[in-house]
Amino acid sequence: MTTTSGVAGAMQGRGLLYTLACLMGTGVLLALSTVLAKISASHGLAPLPYLAWSSLGAGILLFALAAARGITAPWNLRTLEYSFFSSIFGMAGPFMLIFTAVSHVGISFVALAIAFPPLFTYVGALLLGMERFALMRASGVALALIGAAIIALYKLGEANAPLPWIAATLTAPVLLAVGNLYRTRRWPPGARPEALAPCMLGGSGILLISLAVIPGVSLSLPTDRTTLLLVAAQIANFTVQYTLFFILQHRGGPVMLSLIGAVSAVVGVPFAILVLGEAAPSGLFISAILILAGVWLTSWGGLRQQRRAA
Template identity: 50%
Template sequence: MQPSKARSGALPKQKRLAAFIYLVAGGALLGLSTNVAKLAGDAQLSPLAFLFWSITGAALILLAVAALRSNLPPVTGRTLEYYLVSAFVGVAGSNLIFFSAIPHIGAGFVALVITLPPLLTYVGALIVKLERFQMTRAIGVMSALAGAVTLAAHKLSAPDADYVWILLALAGPVLLAIGNLYRTLRWPAGVSGDALAPGMLVAAAALLFSVGLLPGFSLGIPSGQRLPLLLIALQSMVFAGQFLLLFLLQKTGGPVLLSLLGSVGAVVGVPVAIVLQGEAAPEGLLPGALLIGTGIALLNIGKARQLA
């Protein structure tokens, strides 16, 4: 069954439970990944090199699992298109933006920015008719957007605000939302999520490798140090779990539920950044988080009413 079928009816109870488990676990891994990226920057790993080697490691892990299950990614014209487009918007492009922005604006702010895809995905789903309009969910979108604007305004008003990186970070959720919708609309018929995930990661690694060949970019790892290699290994395992859960959630819950991964990720990522990494809490955190949380709650309430 393709994930687009989720547009028309209620999910069985067991699938709703599975979707909830995938959402919580995948979101926790997402929140963890932003903080590991902050540690990688402190260890003198460039965002591109760290992302490339971590994605390559995750691809190898998922390919090994797929081979053991005799469920390797199929290679056809349709699936190659799917891997490449999904890799660019959902992995390589968006994560390169986020990882590059972390040293400039902090892991906590980036973790909050990643809460925006549910709103953008819902608006896009309305446009392409994957969702029908509902006032409760529309109010939720407006509330969460107001929260995002509050956070961005406080960040931009800071004396040392890095306007370029703040605006670039805000572009990342747009790519994620496009990816959420694309993967649902173009999911290849008869192919499972655990076969598509490694295919997407292989394509993402290839895209990042091609960027590394451009002048001024490098995929090099600091020599004579164990910490960068340990962080790459850790992020590879995090990415492998995160993107496998992403596809499982996409199939069971659809694009809007999938996009809540960022919200769960913020619940993990922001406290870790503040408590364990010593970052200052983002300005406007309380009102911004309350508005975003209210918006997400309204989105979920509206979805529950649709499924009732």
């Protein structure tokens, strides 16, 4: 006869698997967005219009899909505030840095740099009282950070290292961590993840498009078939990625969400080397091992905390 605790445990186990599936899916799609940015740059597409129209297109598509299911965000000042700041810290700011820097530092370095947010997010969550200190989770975050730091130090030691672009790339994880914490802290009451994803993406697109008022800034894109396919691919990627992203944020919290960068690194670096022909960065093997170990420890530590709470 199945006990109540056994049923609860099975449901909790399925819930964790679903959360981890969202984590893996979001991380893989994050790596893909970086790859598409690198390919678009090689075809002469400027980062600003590419990101702006991709974000806006995905936001409109997600809004239409949510509205068709009768899911909408509450239209009030809290939602407007949430849309504005989550757009700046979660999308427009960090992705503009990433999309611009990727052609200068390579996908491998960008992918590994995106693994930095777990430390910043975890420390911020502890300071804000959103997380309780847990040695296993802290150890996992530290391992992931050490793995990313090794690759960054090797990059800085290269001859003729593009220091401004390295700095820009390393600034993006800080903005992503702030975004992770802000979205959890200021999540509009009663709002569903499917309703908030288009708010961030659409808001990001609008913010980036508004930069066109600056003299010399252009948002025009070529109308050739390759450009249209690249934009369409990024719109499709953002649509699925940020559907999973907000579900993961809602279910797993900011620290679990921040691990998408580590997953992205594990996927993006081999792809850049094997498919796009980038040179393997120094320290890659040990970095990958540390990042994978960090993801496992932090995920398992989160499961233990959930079981204790239950």
